[in-house]
Amino acid sequence: MKKVLLSVLATTFVLSACGQGTADKPAAQNGNASSSPAETAKAADKPVDVQFYFPVAVGGPITKLIDKLADDFHKENPNITVKPVYGGSYQDTMTKVATAVQGGNSPDIAVLLSTDLYSLLSMNAIEDLTPRFSKDYFNGFYEAFMGNTKSGDTVWSVPFQRSTIVMYYNKDLFKKAGLDPDKAPANWNELKEAASKLTVKDASGKVTQWGIEIPSTGYQYWMLQAMSLQTGTNIMSNDGKKVYFNKPEVQEALQFYTDLGRKDKVMPEGTLEWATVPSDFISGKTAMMFHTTGNLTKVKTDAKFNFGVAFLPANKQYGSPTGGGNLYVFKNIPEERKAAAVKFIEFLTKPERVAQWSIDTGYVGTTKASYETDLLKNYVKDFPQAAVARDQLQYADSELSTYQNGQVTKLFNDNIQAVLLGKMTPKEALDKSQQQADEILKSFQK
Incomplete structure (x- = not known):
């Protein structure tokens, strides 16, 4: 969407x-x-x-x-x-x-x-x-x-x-934090380092500005798919009949996604609404965001600061689903x-x-x-x-699409969100997702 x-x-x-x-x-x-x-x-x-x-x-x-x-x-x-x-x-x-x-x-x-x-x-x-x-x-x-x-x-x-998904970043906040406003983070390590410097707390310890926000409602599967591609694999076959949710690369991607909020403390924990993240970026509540390029015109029109757009940071390679x-x-x-x-x-x-x-x-x-x-x-x-x-x-690949796509996407979204909320480990969620999707898709594999 x-x-x-x-x-x-x-x-x-x-x-x-x-x-x-x-x-x-x-x-x-x-x-x-x-x-x-x-x-x-x-x-x-x-x-x-x-x-x-x-x-x-x-x-x-x-x-x-x-x-x-x-x-x-x-x-x-x-x-x-x-x-x-x-x-x-x-x-x-x-x-x-x-x-x-x-x-x-x-x-x-x-x-x-x-x-x-x-x-x-x-x-x-x-x-x-x-x-x-x-x-x-x-x-x-x-x-x-x-x-x-x-x-x-x-x-x-x-x-x-x-x-595709791209990274938006606030150049003014980069400059204020001592970061090069013309150089976006190119990989996951640089992303975490920059996000740490861009996360600001008041005297009471309350966060007033987050380093990064990645949505976790509606299209969390899309965000995870991007990180999986960056780690070296897509999450489905090209005939709509198989998914690869529990590959090690997907687990590594989900762990990174989860750690940004729960371990690194550079992103809000829990649920981040799809439609709220761009508003947070435009209002300065977050210095970076992952979001659709479909929001580019809105950000250009509404943002009152200098902003940049960059490739999503790489892990082993660049990558984004369309x-x-x-x-x-x-x-x-x-x-x-x-x-x-x-x-x-x-x-x-x-x-x-x-x-x-x-x-x-x-x-x-x-x-x-x-x-x-x-x-x-x-x-x-x-x-x-x-x-x-x-x-x-040039680094993009097809978006998750299978037979019974609505069911498969929903179960995957639900299990990803359970991890982000701390209710399951990445491995538990991905194994469960694979089992559920295999059950749905088995009739199409004959």
């Missing part, structure tokens, strides 16, 4: 197209009858209404961006009217999509979490997009973002609003609506639009071409922090 401005930018769309698509796309896929050029041209003259589901409150700042996208699309495609519908969240929308699919009233297109892939496949809900776009089109996206789009060589979704949402086209809809959905995806992923979306929201530009636009070139020149998440992609 991933990573996302979760409280503001947890963006999910559902597009219901009622008419014909483009004439320059493959007309027949998956057994649907193709249309002749004359039929396609005639259908292209018919008006098309598109419902575009988007999960923020009406009047929120992001609704203006979506309204503009809808208007711009209509200008290029006068016979297609996009009608945004606001409300819900990633989770809410996934529930609504699943209900609609099971009821035989499938949506046409949706932006859902990239990690929802195997849940959607298990419902036989989504269209194979491999033949819908050229290889050159897919090659235009950063490879790190393509990991969660695929199962094997089949592409099931298109990257849209994507992120995050965010992809565009999915649904299977059990007429061919003309699939074509319309593809046309809208093409519109949304044009380099200039990807660039503007990155600037407006803080998400990483998903395509290499977006960073060749004057828009992003000039933005990065004036605001180099915007390039950090892109540059970190």
Whole structure:
């Protein structure tokens, strides 16, 4: 939400197209009858209404961006009217999509979490997009973002609003503590040392400023996955059927995560709310934070101090999972609506639009071409922090995604939090997580 401005930018769309698509796309896929050029041209003259589901409150700042996208699309495609519908969240929308699919009233297109892939496949809900776009089109996206789009060589979704975890740090507080404000901690040891110097107590011994905050609600699995990648391993297979929660590298990562609060005393113990951590950073309550690059624009707008953005510190290597949402086209809809959905995806992923979306929201530009636009070139020149998440992609890997992903993620989150609260040891929690996940996934391994 991933990573996302979760409280503001947890963006999910559902597009219901009622008419014909483009004439320059493959007309027949998956057994649907193709249309002749004359039929396609005639259908292209018919008006098309598109419902575009988007999960923020009406009047929120992001609704203006979506309204503009809808208007711009209509200008290029006068016979297609996009009608945004606001409300819900990633989770809410996934529930609504699943209900609609099971009821035989499938949506046409949706932006859902990239990690929802195997849940959607298990419902036989989504269209194979491999033949819908050229290889050159897919090659235009950063490879790190393509990991969660695929199962094997089949592409099931298109990257849209994507992120990684980055480290934000308060340069003014670094300078005040005698640290180099232009040099972020590059490894775990440097992180602990800097965090110790940045943790400030008053005369009574009460902490008034923390060295670092790492969220521990909602997406603690994402944070732990980053530290596991930094230690040398990912936590799942690429086919959605296996997890590797109890590897020694994951235990080392969870021990480090836990020790920052319970042993090193440079991070608050217990629960750190996902949405509260950015507020703590912006208000100066913490000097550093791990969070989604989706918060970059918010920090840039609201922070009243000089701040830096850096790669997550390495243990044995750099590493971060990707995050965010992809565009999915649904299977059990007429061919003309699939074509319309593809046309809208093409519109949304044009380099200039990807660039503007990155600037407006803080998400990483998903395509290499977006960073060749004057828009992003000039933005990065004036605001180099915007390039950090892109540059970190060379060390990034796919986010946790399995069959029954909601169940697997929840049990893993619960057990990680039990460790952070001192209720279990890392080994106990990871062994339990592995056992529980194996039980859930065993039916998919046959």
